[in-house]
Amino acid sequence: MDEFDRRIINTLQGGLPLCEQPFASLARELGTDEQQIVARISKLLDDNVLTRFGPLYDAERLGGALTLCALSAPPEEFEEIAGKVNAHPETAHNYEREHALNMWFVLATESRGRIDEVVTEIESETGCRVFQFPKQEEFFVGLKLDA
Amino acid sequence: MECTSEIDGGTRRLVTATQGGLPLCVRPYAALAEQLGVSQDEVLARLSDMIGDGRIRRIAAVPNHYALGFRANGMSVWDVADEDASSCGREVGELPFVSHCYLRPRHLPHWPYNLFAMVHGHCREEVEAQVERISGILGGRQRAHDVLYSKRILKKTGMRLNGGT
Numbered sequence: 416m417d418e419f420d421r422r423i424i425n426t427l428q429g430g431l432p433l434c435e436q437p438f439a440s441l442a443r444e445l446g447t448d449e450q451q452i453v454a455r456i457s458k459l460l461d462d463n464v465l466t467r468f469g470p471l472y473d474a475e476r477l478g479g480a481l482t483l484c485a486l487s488a489p490p491e492e493f494e495e496i497a498g499k500v501n502a503h504p505e506t507a508h509n510y511e512r513e514h515a516l517n518m519w520f521v522l523a524t525e526s527r528g529r530i531d532e533v534v535t536e537i538e539s540e541t542g543c544r545v546f547q548f549p550k551q552e553e554f555f556v557g558l559k560l561d562a
Numbered sequence: 563m564e565c566t567s568e569i570d571g572g573t574r575r576l577v578t579a580t581q582g583g584l585p586l587c588v589r590p591y592a593a594l595a596e597q598l599g600v601s602q603d604e605v606l607a608r609l610s611d612m613i614g615d616g617r618i619r620r621i622a623a624v625p626n627h628y629a630l631g632f633r634a635n636g637m638s639v640w641d642v643a644d645e646d647a648s649s650c651g652r653e654v655g656e657l658p659f660v661s662h663c664y665l666r667p668r669h670l671p672h673w674p675y676n677l678f679a680m681v682h683g684h685c686r687e688e689v690e691a692q693v694e695r696i697s698g699i700l701g702g703r704q705r706a707h708d709v710l711y712s713k714r715i716l717k718k719t720g721m722r723l724n725g726g727t
Binding site (some may be wrong): 416423424425426428429430431433434435436437438449450453456457459462463464465466467468469470471472473474476477479481483497500501504505506507508509510511512513514515518519520523525546547548549550551552553554556560561562 | 582587609620621625652664673718
């Protein structure tokens with residue numbers, strides 16, 4: 416990662432302007448042209464240094480539902496169960512964590528009812544009980560990681 | 563589908579076209595407009611409305627923590643009394659190393675924790691020190707806590723409407 420990468424990552428975490436040429440001012444600041452910025456973003460995405468670049472949607476404000484879930488997968492079946500959970504398009508994120516509850520995933524759906532449907536599907540596909548941890552109250556969401 | 567009326571056609575098309583990311587070009591909103599068969603002004607206006615009411619948090623790059631050296635990601639979980647939970651959450655959520663802080667339901671008897679705070683550090687020792695700071699702030703209001711470290715990202719695509727992958 417070079418200085419150019421760092422500047423792009425740090426600036427673009429904060430947001431992109433809503434105008435015809437949103438990379439123009441960043442390009443000026445960095446002494447380069449917009450095409451170079453776009454090419455570098457593309458490379459950072461390909462290298463998985465950036466995981467996403469675009470509008471960050473709030474599923475709930477869009478009228479949908481978002482719930483954190485967890486299950487306890489037997490070690491010998493872990494990969495297979497992860498595959499089954501990931502196969503659902505409603506699974507937005509899935510992490511392996513060190514605990515008896517070793518698989519933590521976020522379901523994002525268009526309606527509250529659909530969360531329960533997907534949970535029931537996952538339970539029947541995997542044979543695991545799924546615990547739901549919907550957020551009841553939220554305190555500050557947002558982290559800027561300095562590259 | 564239950565909530566279709568919540569998302570109108572134009573918004574749905576915009577969300578579907580961008581949930582995998584913004585077009586990577588010098589004029590991304592113009593490219594979107596062409597793709598959707600609408601004017602660039604309409605794309606900009608819709609995005610602006612959605613940012614205004616929080617349906618879009620921001621248009622931004624999301625870094626991979628691990629690639630940036632934040633190799634330790636700990637989900638700290640705390641059992642605090644219900645009557646203290648909101649004030650505890652507010653205090654913990656303000657800490658600079660906490661990215662997400664929520665109250666969630668307990669699942670007794672095995673899961674007594676109701677306050678979740680995501681902590682990021684360069685290494686586990688850093689996360690442990692940060693968890694100690696949270697513990698110090700909560701003081702006697704905490705009854706138990708644990709930290710669940712992430713071992714692997716199994717999937718990280720974000721929300722996908724319409725069954726898109």
